[in-house]
Amino acid sequence: MKLVLITLLLSLNVDVSAMDIPPAYREAARTAGVPADIFYAITLQESQAPISSTKHRPWPWTLNIAGKGRYYRTQKDALRALEHYIASGKCNVDIGLGQIHWCAHAKSFPEGPAQALHPLKNLAYAAQVLKSEHKTVIRKKLGSNSWWVAVGRYHAPNNVKLAKAYRMRVYKKWLRLKGGNYV
Numbered sequence: 001m002k003l004v005l006i007t008l009l010l011s012l013n014v015d016v017s018a019m020d021i022p023p024a025y026r027e028a029a030r031t032a033g034v035p036a037d038i039f040y041a042i043t044l045q046e047s048q049a050p051i052s053s054t055k056h057r058p059w060p061w062t063l064n065i066a067g068k069g070r071y072y073r074t075q076k077d078a079l080r081a082l083e084h085y086i087a088s089g090k091c092n093v094d095i096g097l098g099q100i101h102w103c104a105h106a107k108s109f110p111e112g113p114a115q116a117l118h119p120l121k122n123l124a125y126a127a128q129v130l131k132s133e134h135k136t137v138i139r140k141k142l143g144s145n146s147w148w149v150a151v152g153r154y155h156a157p158n159n160v161k162l163a164k165a166y167r168m169r170v171y172k173k174w175l176r177l178k179g180g181n182y183v
Helices: 002-012 023-032 036-047 075-087 102-108 113-117 119-140 146-155 160-178
Strands: 048-050 056-058 062-065 068-071 093-095
Touching (some): 023 036, 036 056, 036 119, 036 146, 036 160, 075 093, 075 113, 093 113, 102 113, 102 119, 113 119, 119 146, 146 160
Antiparallel strands (some): 062 093
16 A cells, blocks of 8 residues: 555656656546646646756645745645634635635535545545536536636636636646646
8 A cells, every 4th residue: 555655646746748747647637528738737826846956746745834835845734724613613724736615515524634635535636626617617607718717717617807817827747748848
């Protein structure tokens, strides 16, 4: 089991060149029915951390606690901080690769914060959130470029201005990915 987890974690942080999306991201996107390239760009926006002076990757042990991003070295360290924060009666924390907001999504993780922090479960859930927002865009006819409108709603479903700004940040990351500039 440890070997499987180590292999999966390594696949989360492989170098990416010109749209070479790591397997774990591709699988989450495929299962949810969302574009893998856009989904990976979202995770870069949400949890990117430098792995060298020129390379960035989504980092699984990322928490945004009350608006401040924190990057933990290990899952154990991140989980300890997450559980401590939640035990204090607060829920304003974004978790993991997809920065799942605990206040809004805690009920979707019946096993608790550790489930939300688990990289593959976090990716699967984040991809489903994007898919759900895309369905909303289609149903409400919110724009002709429905995937990009859904990207904005992933971050701010009820604030058009914040959604647009977020969408542009993700779009810039996507363009860099498309050109192979994230490696």
